[in-house]
Amino acid sequence: MLHPKLLWKCSFFAVVAMLSYIPCAFSQDHAADLTNAKLHGDEVIKTPIGKIELINSYFNDDASQRLFDELDYQRACQAYLWSTPLVSITTWRDNQGKAYDVENETDFVVLRSLIEKRGIVTGNLTTPYIFNFSNLKKGPIQIDYPAGQTAGGVLDFWMRPVCDLGLTGPDQGQGAMYVIVGPEEDPSKFQQEGVHVFQSATNNVLVGIRILDPDPKYYQTYKSQYQMGRVGVQLKPCRYIEDKNVEWSATAPRGLAYWEKLSNVINEEPVREINKPWMAMLQPLGIEKGKPFAPNERQKQILKKGVAMGELMTRNIQVNPRYSKPYWDGAHWYKSFDFQVEQETENIQQIDERATWFYEAVAATKGMVAPTPGKGQVYMTTKRDRDGNFLRADKTYRLHVPAEVPVAQFWSVTLYSENTRRPYDNGGTELRDDTLGSRSEGLKKNDDGSVDLYIGPQAPQGWESNHMKTVGDDGWFVYFRLYAPTEPFFDKSFKLQDFEVVE
Structure with a gap:
């Protein structure tokens, strides 16, 4: 012992x-x-x-699984930013088609009233919209485009311009024949004198038109002269779906519905070379070309967290665009579209820049985002007041608009919800409840011709005609649109002041 x-x-x-x-x-x-x-x-x-x-x-195995979960979560967050334009336009196509009973490939939906336009993400409320979605997988489409004052274009499903139509297009408002071919077609087969041939990188395309001619008679002329159909087939009259006045929403869904929408449209399109790395990152999440969307329980939980965090990240760069700076010194106004319409440079794909725009807006043409003096449009936006604070729904603000806004056509200020990015739902039913501008009747002007606009819960006494209402706790922002901006905008001798709190 x-x-x-x-x-x-x-x-x-x-x-x-x-x-x-x-x-x-x-x-x-x-x-x-x-x-x-x-x-x-x-x-x-x-x-x-x-x-x-x-x-x-x-x-050990536990640590390995946690690392895989984190890897896939981070990929889901970034995939949200990357896929924002694709999911946004697919949501638009699907929800608009359902709400307006679209049946034929030459059907056009016409959005004119506030309720109709309130479905569009940052839709303008001053000119009618005319929209069509087509699929080039069935063959190229031909457009016989009328002459006149219109602005529009054909977009692929990354919302990149295939071509402009109308005043900013090759026809320069004189009218012309266009042929749009798909990503797997040879455009040279359709080249001929007097025909403008363009190729889309996606099968799905959007044809969008805005009528700028203020004469109501021109709209009827435009409809009677516009023709569209498959190349080689006799063109048929287009059907215009009008005055349905139904509520709908083009805001991209949240939760698993976002990823299901992405999975579905991926299966409709060829994979561009630039997007192959993203396809590789989606595959472990249960999103793969050629396969249905059927994530397992683990993938579902990661996708739910990823879409929520991805949206928060996207909203952050939307309100704090670190790649840009305010357009005017000493103010908080930004050019809403501040990147290349091709969405890439020689060195990078502009993921953050395009996510900013396509989170809060839809569509992009060269005429919209790269105007020249007297042509195109400019979209200015702000989310902060003069003191740098975010705009709130429970405060009333004043925006002073100088007497001489440098536009050859007109200007407008439109109110949007930060939550939906669609025209603000304040209970109003008239367009002027969400937009005011140089074409607004009854707008009260100051003695020098300038205009003070008010946004908030209550209109200051005597300024009801210049007021747009906010409700609840939904933060808001505006687009200040300049149609056909002139030189003082470009040389910055014209400047907008920030919103200031009045009560």
Whole structure:
């Protein structure tokens, strides 16, 4: 029998030896910060997803799964930013078609009233919209376009311009024949004298038109002269779906519905070379070309978190565009579209820039975003007041508009919801409830010809005609549109002041 002192010593060393085989017993309290980790040998590392324990440079199954979950979550967040224009326009096509009973490929939906236009993400409320969605998988389409004062274009489903139509298009308002071919067609087969041939990078395309001629008779002329159909087939009259006055929404869905929409449209389109890395990142999330959307429970949870965080990230760069700066010194006004219409430069794909625009808006043509003096349009926006605070629904603000706004056509200010990015739903039913401008009747002017506009819960006494109402706690922003801006806008001798709180 061992002596008690000897027995104690043996027990002590046995415990020490046993503990030496449990690295985490001491190391858990001495975990390394991620930035200082060796990633070697026996180590416990503090990470945003908890402690990761390395044993001989490896980790256990639990740590492995947590790393996979984090990898896929981060990919889902970034995939939201990347896919924003594609999901937005697909939502628009699907929801508009359902709301307006679109049946034929030459059907056009006409949006004219506030309720109709309230479906469009940052839709303008001063000119009628005429929209058609077509699919080039069935063959090229031919457009016989009328002469006149119109602005429009054909967009692919990344909302990049295929071509402008009307005043900013090749016809320059004189009318012409256009042929639009799909991504797998040879455009040269359709080239002929007097025909403008363009190729879309996607099968799905949007044809969008705005009538700028203020004469109501021209709209009827336009409808009677516009013709569209498949190349080689006798063109048929287009059907115009008008005056339905139904509520609908083109705002992209949240939750799993967002990813289902993305999965469906991916299966409708060829994969562009530039998007192959994104397709690789989507595959572990259960979104893969040629396969239905059927994520397992783990993937569903990651996708739900990813779409929510992705939207928060996108909203952050929408209200704080770090790649840009205010257009005028000392103000908080930005050009809403501040990147290339092609969405890429020689070196990068402009993920953040286009996510900003297509989160809060739809469509882009060269005439919209790259105007020249006297042609095109400019969209200015702000989310902050003079003091740099975000605009609130429970405060009333004044916007002072100078007497001489540099436009060859007209200007307007339109109110939008930050939550939906659609025209603000304040209970109004008339267009002027959400937009005011140089064409608004009864607008009260100051003695010098300038205009003070008010946005908030209540109109200041005597300024009801110049007021747009906000409700509840839905933050808001505006687009100040300049149609056919002239030189003082470009040389910045014209400047808008910020909103200021009046009560």
